[in-house]
Amino acid sequence: MQEPEGSFSSSTGWTLPGIKIVSPAAERLRHILGDDDNMPTPTIFTEMDTLQHEGGELEWKESARWVKFEEKVEEGGERWSKPHVSTLTLHSLFELRTCLQTGSILLDLEGYSLPQIVDDIVDRQIADGLIPPELKEKISFVLLRKHRHQTKKPIHRSLADLGKSSNAGCPCTWQEFLFILLGPHGKTKSYNEIGRAIATLMVDDLFSDVAYKARDRDDLIAGVDEFLDEVIVLPPGEWDPKIRIEPPKKVPSSVMNLNELGQMNGSASGAAGGEDDELPAPHELGEELKFTGRVGGGLWLDIKRKVPWYCSDIYDGFHIQSISAVVFIYLGCITNAITFGGLLGDATDNYQGVMESFLGTALAGTVFCVFGGQPLIILSSTGPILIFEKLLYEFSKSNSIDYMELRLWIGLHSCLQCFILVISDASYIIKYITRFTEEGFSSLISFIFISDAIKKMVALKYYPINRGFKPDYITSYKCDCVPPDQGDQMSKKECVKNGGLLVGNACKYVPDLALMSFILFFGTYSMTVSLKKFKFSRYFPTKLRKLISDFSIFLSIMCFVGLDMLMGLDTPKLIVPTEFKPTRLDRGWLVMPFGKNPWWWYLASFVPALLVTILIFMDQQISAVIVNRKENKLKKGCGYHLDLLWVGVLMAVCSFMGLPWYVAATVISIAHIDSLKMESESSAPGEQPQFLGVREQRLTGILVFVLTGLSVFLAPVLQFIPMPVLYGVFLYMGVASLSGIQFWERIKLYLMPAKHQPDFSFLRHVPLRRVHLFTLVQLVCLAVLWILKSTFLAIIFPVMILGLMVVRKMLDMMFSQHDLAWLDDILPDKDKKKEDDKRRKKMKKVVEAESDEEPKPSTHSPVKIPMEALKGETEPLPYSHEHSSP
Incomplete structure (x- = not known):
């Protein structure tokens, strides 16, 4: 007889895979929370007071408080401890459960003063037979003793607290919950642990919901049972209870806790988390890339999606954070424009130079930010386009062909091809670009930025080191x-x-300016990195730290520009055109389409235009996928078809004006995203700020490119900026864009012993040798792309980006779908999608059928904890009580 698949335990029996066993307590909680009116439960502030002798008199003194994490009054009584995770004893939770089972519970008690509430509580205790009537007066007397709060101490404030409002005095809050524990002397630690247990429960999102909606005692006990189902026990011999656990950077949301309510298969517990076989979410890029089957269907949906947000795209930009973003991206754009303008001038004999680069950047960037589908994308010239321009000029010169006229027709053909791609929903194929391709492309661009910044510093030929x-x-x-x-x-x-x-x-003789240039270069980079991390430091108030972090680039540039002016050395400075005229005097601002080349070149230019279109399409759409990835939490949608349409239109316009061609710049766009990230401002003590999303708007991009166009008139000011400072900004942009890339994290694993490797989720599910093999494949692909980029074969660079997609498809034969799900993304599969849809519909029907049934009563036998100590013959004295307020 074949044995069933599963695991056996002597206490629980067989557990069949794929079956979610829900505890009776969870069933009851689902019933309690099922008729939720979607009103959020207010954040609960919990305070624990203990009865102490102060100056010969009894008083209730605050000893701990909770908003989300625990804060204790330190032994000296002068300050609060750092917020930390509450560590409870399992015995205290069982004792708390017994207290709720045997003690008096008053729900929806209406009270307008503490004496009235105390009278009602004591009367209920007498009615339940828990205390004799003759103790009423004494217990009431003790419960009404003076309360001393920690905030009533004399105010000693640090510099970091200046500007904050003081909460000294009695807090003006109302009490929603009150827990009072009465007991004899001699069990101080036990009572304190029970008080900490109920306080920890009250700040738990799930239990606080239950407490607000509880209708009887059993509902509260079910909430405790569910908390016990999820609790994690640390072995006493392997952990020191005196150690305070730092608050985690990320905690599960209450919605996630509710969705995983009562799953007794171990999936919700931290101990079993590493054994969870549930795969990550499938690779989905949203409805923006769905194939409509209609001519221009995707473009029409993009327009309908973006029009409702247009007004908010403007007024959402009126924020102080936008100022730092504008300064940061503006300096990156003008540096890029000057760099590529100079290189284009060398490659095309000044048919395109710095002035054309400035004008083209301003024109293309402004139009795209005003009308594009994703205004967070920054347009710029790129390396592959530069290589194509160089080869095209050499070909034209060697064959006696007018370069500007031929380039115009290539641009017009490319514009037409982009339009065909837009109306045919060709951007649909972007859904097959997974993390493998994204990371390879993004890493290549980042390394190009890093290497170019270093190359420019090494090539300071006019300011050499005087070795002689x-x-x-x-x-x-x-x-x-x-x-x-x-x-x-x-x-x-x-x-x-x-x-x-x-x-x-x-x-x-030339002074040794190379050393000063490198000081400016590395100083700008190092200071920017340090100031970016300053918001995580402990100095100054939170808002000031965040402000310094947002303006890190601007502050670094101003600091080292000032240092350069103070030293007075002739370091290389930013060169900006001062006159509005073409770089080459024998050309105008408009290129005529006819008259200089044979007519058949107007048709033959379709072939090189096809290469340009592939380059534009892949560069633009991969950058858009990286910007629009779900980790950025964008809420206003995107427009792949609309973006490509405007890039094609700008190709034609720039070709007529003899300006460079522009496409999405991956690194600068990522830097734009990073400069506009938003985090939660108000958080509980100890709680890490949560990433909320990106400030989606058009204003920063518009201002950046308008300022780029006006830079000709700002030349007297910009000429004080040393070029090494801007190269340092380039270096930072390249390094910063590598952060958060899984490929980069996996590369670092090669240098780490297994026992020192970080606890990445993919390392829990994929063998290390398979992880290294996958990383090696990516490294080989990156090396091939780098070699192609550095040779005359750079013109086929866009084809090699398509080759990355082919390599990713071949990886399906080397790795299992399970491994690829954790290391990359699963490629879309029509048949698999249909099966998943059927499975979801079937599961939805099962869930709906189960939700219609009445919840079964709890079958948990109450935990028996002896309470003789609490019911002893000794005269009971109130020891500690606790209250919570929203």
Whole structure:
């Protein structure tokens, strides 16, 4: 006889896989919370007071408090402890359960003063036979003793607290819950632990919901039972209870806890979390990339999706965070424009130069940010386009073809091809771009930024390190101006102006500016990184730390520009055009489409335009997928078809004006996203700020590109910025865009012993050797792309991006779908999707059928904890009581 699949335990029996066993307590809680009116439960503040002798008198003194994590009054009584996770003894939870079973519970008690509430509580105790009537007066007397709060201490404030409102005095709150524990002397620690247990329960999201909606004693006990089902026990010999556990960076939400309510198969427990076989969410890019089957259907849906948000895209940008984002991205854009403008000038004999780069960046960027589907994307020139321009110019020159006219027709054909891709919903294929392709492309662009920044610093040929300078021969260093007689009294410029000749060893001496340039370069990068992390430090108030972090780039640039001015050295400065005219004087601002090339070139240009279109399509859409990934929590949707349409239109416009072509810049777009990230401001003590999303708007992009166009008029100010400072910004952009990429984290695993590796989720589910193999494949692909980028084969770079998708498809033969689900994303499969839809519909019907049934009564036998100590003959004294308020 074949044995059933599963695991056996002597106490629980067989557990069949795939079956969720729900506890009776969870069934009751589902019934309690089922008729929820979607009103959020208010955050509960819980305070624990203990009865103490102070100056010969009894008083209730605050000893601990909870908002989400526990804070204790330190032994000296002068300050609160750091917020930490409450660690409870299992025995205290069982004792608390017994207290709720045997004690008096008053639900929906209406009270307008503490004496009235105390009278009602004591009367109920007498009615239940828990205390004799003759003790009423004494118990009431003790319960009404003075309450001393920690906030009533004299105010000693640190510099970081200046500007914060003080909450000294009696807190003006109302009490929703009151828990009073009466007991004899000698069990101080036990009573304290029971008080901590109920306080911890009250700040638990699920139990607080139950407490607000409880209708009888059994509902509260069911809430405790569910808490016990989810509790995790630490072995006493392996953990020191005195150690305070730091609050985690992320905790499960109450919605997640409700969805996993009562699953007794171990999936909800932390101990079994590593054995959970549930795969990550499938690779879904949303409805934006669904194939409509209609001409221009995807474009029409993009327009309908974005129009309702257009007004908010403007006024959402009016925030102080937008100022820092504008400064950051503006400096990155003008640096990029100057860099690519100079390279284009060298590659095309100044048919396109810095002025064309500035004008094209301003024009294309502004139009895209105003009308594009995803205004967070930043347009810029890219390396592959530069290579194509260089090869096209050399081809035109060697074949006596007019370069600008041929380029115009290539741009027009590419515009037409982009339009065909838009109306045919060709962006649908982007759904097959998984994390494997995204990370390979993003890493390549990041490494290009890093390497270019370093190359530019190494190539300071006008400011070399003077290795031949000898201090001992300083007396022989002189420079004279001949033939004028007063040559020794002239400056260098005056000598050359008057026709003199500079003679001497020191005439060609250049100070060692390379060292200063590297100080500016690494200083800007290091200071930016440090200030970005400053919001996680402990200095200054939270808002000031966040403000410094938001303006980290601006502060770093201003600091090192000031240092450069203070030193007074002739470091290389930013060169900005001062006149609005083409770089090459023999061309105008408009390119004529006819007259210089044979007619058949107008048709033959369709072939090179196809390569440009593939490059534009892949570069634009991969960057858009990276920007729109779900980790960024974008709420206003995106528009892949609308973005590609405007990129194609701008291709035609820039071709007519002889301006560079523009496409989404991956690294600068990621930097734009990072500069606009929002985090929760108000949080409980100890709770980490939660990432809320990105400030989605069009204003920052519009301002960046308008300022780029106006940079010609800002030349007197911008010329003070040293180029090494901007190269440091480039380096930061490249390094920052690598953070959060799983590929980069897996590369670092090669250098770590297994026991020191971080607890990544994919390491729990995939063997380490398979992880290394997958990373090796990505490294090989990245190396191939880098080699192609660095040679004349860079023109087929877009085809190799498509090759990454082919390699990803081949990985299905090397890795199981389980491994790929954790290391990458599962490729879309029509048949599999249909099966999943059928399975979801079937499960939905089962859940609906079960929800119609009445919940079964709890079959948990009450836990028997002896309470003789609480019912002893000794005269009971109130020891501790606890109250909670929203």
